Amino acid sequence: MNHRCSSVSKLLEKYFDQEVTDEEKRLVEGHLPDCPACRETLHSMERVRNLIKSPVEAAIEKESFPWVCQKIEREIRLKERPTVRESLRSWLDRTPLFTRRVLIPAVVALAILIFVAAPLLFKKSTSYPGPSVVEYVESQAYNVMVYELEDSKGTVIWLFEGPEKEISTS
Amino acid sequence: MRRTVLLFLFALTYSLFSASLVFAQVQTRIRVIEASNVGSSIDSSLRDVHGQLGSLFSFSSYRLLKDETVTLSPNQPISVPVHPGRSLEVTLIKQQRDTAEVRVKIKREGTDILNTLVRLSPGRTVSIGGPKHGEGTLLIVLSRL
Numbered sequence: 001m002n003h004r005c006s007s008v009s010k011l012l013e014k015y016f017d018q019e020v021t022d023e024e025k026r027l028v029e030g031h032l033p034d035c036p037a038c039r040e041t042l043h044s045m046e047r048v049r050n051l052i053k054s055p056v057e058a059a060i061e062k063e064s065f066p067w068v069c070q071k072i073e074r075e076i077r078l079k080e081r082p083t084v085r086e087s088l089r090s091w092l093d094r095t096p097l098f099t100r101r102v103l104i105p106a107v108v109a110l111a112i113l114i115f116v117a118a119p120l121l122f123k124k125s126t127s128y129p130g131p132s133v134v135e136y137v138e139s140q141a142y143n144v145m146v147y148e149l150e151d152s153k154g155t156v157i158w159l160f161e162g163p164e165k166e167i168s169t170s
Numbered sequence: 171m172r173r174t175v176l177l178f179l180f181a182l183t184y185s186l187f188s189a190s191l192v193f194a195q196v197q198t199r200i201r202v203i204e205a206s207n208v209g210s211s212i213d214s215s216l217r218d219v220h221g222q223l224g225s226l227f228s229f230s231s232y233r234l235l236k237d238e239t240v241t242l243s244p245n246q247p248i249s250v251p252v253h254p255g256r257s258l259e260v261t262l263i264k265q266q267r268d269t270a271e272v273r274v275k276i277k278r279e280g281t282d283i284l285n286t287l288v289r290l291s292p293g294r295t296v297s298i299g300g301p302k303h304g305e306g307t308l309l310i311v312l313s314r315l
Contacts, residue, residue, distance in 0.1 A: 048263030133296060135271070137286035141278075142300060147226060153293060154222045157286060 005035050012038060016045045175202075194244050196270040197260050197315040198290065202252045205229040205299065206306025219311055222295065231306070239315065241259035242272065254304060255279055258310060268292055270314060290314040 008031040014020045015028045032039055082090070092098060097106075133155040137144050142159035149156065203216060205223075209231045212220050216232040223229070240248045242262035250258045257277050264271040269291045276284040276298070288296045292314050299309035 133289050133294065135287035135289065137284070139284045141283040144284075149222055150225060151222075154295040154297060155288070156223065156226060157284075157288075157296070157298045159284060159298070161300070161302070 004031060005038060008032075008035070009038055009041065011044070016042060016049075051156055180236065194262075196242045196265055196272075196290070198240055198260065198270075198272070199311075199313045199315055200236070200238045200240060200250055200251060200258065200260070200310040201234060201313075202258075203309040203311060204231075204233045204235055204303050204306045205309045206231045206233075206304070208305050208306075219297070219309075220277055220294075223309075225295065229306070232309075235248070235308075242270070252276075252310065253301075253308065256301070256308075263287065272312070274298065276310075298308070 008028055009027050011020055015025065020028065027073050028038075032042070095100060133148075134146050134157065137146065137157055139159060142161060145158045145160065147156040147158065148154075188294045192259065201216070201219070203219065205227065207228070207230050213234040215237065216234055220232050228276055236250070236252065240250065240260065242248060242260060244262050244265070247259050247261040250260070252258050255278055259273075259277060261273045261274040261275075262270055263273050269289050271287060272290050273287050274284070274296075275282050275286075283301075286298070290296060290312060295311055295313045297309060297311045299307055301308045
């Protein structure tokens with residue numbers, strides 16, 4: 001193996017894989033007719049490739065890969081499906097709800113409803129806690145006492161006619 | 171078409187107005203009782219009153235003098251005679267949800283001897299008592315129905 005053979009033999013694998021440049025290809029092809037060793041190396045590579053390639057190709061031919069087809073079909077279906085926005089726009093175009101004939105009376109009715117209901121909804125609700133049942137009490141003729149019953153189910157406003165006439169309580 | 175719409179609007183307005191009137195009304199039960207320590211009889215319809223007031227007062231007898239249910243409308247006073255010369259005047263001032271604000275006046279010969287504003291709600295009673303009545307004491311129990 002001379003110096004040229006040594007440099008070409010390094011390129012043989014690239015040549016075999018068709019990855020060489022045009023210049024390298026010319027170099028290899030110019031060298032091969034004169035070098036039986038490099039030719040033999042190239043033939044060995046071809047034999048190895050054929051040895052691997054034949055059974056793999058046979059197996060691929062036998063296999064139909066149904067899942068690949070299904071995946072492709074599914075991808076096509078997904079791409080064809082309209083987005084939510086497109087669906088909504090399509091529905092809005094089709095529905096009669098947003099035609100002027102329906103929309104204007106609906107808006108007017110809604111405005112009236114809001115006008116009527118708003119005072120009720122936003123009215124400040126006065127909450128009456130249990131004990132404050134008596135807002136006020138006044139009497140010119142009596143002294144007044146307010147009792148809250150223990151069970152909070154009743155309130156008693158008691159009128160006293162005077163200390164000397166006070167009703168006896170337990 | 172226009173006639174139908176006008177008729178519909180009229181019916182709607184009328185029903186809303188009627189509904190608001192019905193909702194504004196409050197039914198109130200007024201019981202006038204003579205409580206005393208003479209005897210020990212308690213009217214069967216006053217068991218609840220005795221149960222409530224028993225812990226506060228030591229009356230042994232509760233006698234029902236009057237049991238009346240009145241329908242109160244806003245700012246329309248209703249007068250109930252409770253004793254010769256005395257009357258009870260009840261006026262619905264305001265109603266919010268299940269609570270009614272009611273002004274209660276006790277009048278004697280036309281003069282207010284008591285003026286109070288109370289809140290009535292279902293399940294609660296407001297009792298006004300103290301004035302002498304015969305051998306006992308007058309007790310007025312207000313409750314909302």
